[in-house]
Amino acid sequence: MSIQTVVIDPPWNERGGGKSKRGADKHYPLLSTPEIVQTIYSCEYWNQIEPHAHLYMWVTNNFLIDGLEVVKALGFTYKTNFVWLKNSMGLGQYFRGQHEICLFATRGSRPTQPRTDRRDISSVLIAPKSRHSEKPLSSYDLIESRSKGRYLEIFARRKISDQWIAWGNEINDVDTIEKDSNGYTQQEITWG
Numbered sequence: 001m002s003i004q005t006v007v008i009d010p011p012w013n014e015r016g017g018g019k020s021k022r023g024a025d026k027h028y029p030l031l032s033t034p035e036i037v038q039t040i041y042s043c044e045y046w047n048q049i050e051p052h053a054h055l056y057m058w059v060t061n062n063f064l065i066d067g068l069e070v071v072k073a074l075g076f077t078y079k080t081n082f083v084w085l086k087n088s089m090g091l092g093q094y095f096r097g098q099h100e101i102c103l104f105a106t107r108g109s110r111p112t113q114p115r116t117d118r119r120d121i122s123s124v125l126i127a128p129k130s131r132h133s134e135k136p137l138s139s140y141d142l143i144e145s146r147s148k149g150r151y152l153e154i155f156a157r158r159k160i161s162d163q164w165i166a167w168g169n170e171i172n173d174v175d176t177i178e179k180d181s182n183g184y185t186q187q188e189i190t191w192g
């Protein structure tokens with residue numbers, strides 16, 4: 001089955017300030033922006049993405065402009081974004097970061113999914129933080145509600161479901177995502 005939606009969560013070159021390692025490089029290897037584009041193109045699934053497709057790209061606040069440039073370099077057109085609002089503050093030189101931005105872009109003319117219920121879908125997703133850089137499971141639910149599968153995640157660390165292809169250098173297929181009968185993880189329950 002060909003891929004209709006791609007999610008990209010790049011290892012932006014966030015090294016942090018000062019002598020001690022406080023940036024993302026403490027957790028995994030980072031790439032320059034041109035290397036990110038090259039690595040995305042090197043993904044063996046990239047050519048299986050349909051001409052009419054949706055793209056979601058996570059950007060750090062420092063790399064917002066780079067993110068928009070990468071979206072364009074990949075042949076997609078930026079449309080809008082949603083924001084993940086976290087339960088606590090992280091680091092930041094001017095403001096302590098408590099949100100992450102996910103850019104939404106399209107290629108061709110793929111419409112968003114018809115809404116399955118009458119609720120509007122907010123551009124603010126409220127969810128707790130878990131391990132460094134890990135995106136909340138509810139962000140995948142949001143993406144599935146707006147965009148059709150099959151789904152490809154580039155720079156993934158876990159496979160969400162059989163609808164998803166996970167590609168990245170830390171992929172471990174035995175990682176399981178434990179949800180309760182309502183579809184919540186333990187952390188989501190703890191945070192309320």
Ligand SMILES: C[S@@+](CC[C@H](N)C(=O)[O-])C[C@H]1O[C@@H](n2cnc3c(N)ncnc32)[C@H](O)[C@@H]1O
Pocket residue numbers: 009010011012028029030031039133134135155156157158167168169170
């Ligand atoms: C921001 S993290 C992704 C986090 C992930 N979305 C999650 O929710 O857990 C970026 C990932 O890209 C991986 N990465 C770095 N360089 C890579 C490369 N050259 N090829 C593939 N993956 C790479 C990192 O090891 C890391 O797992």
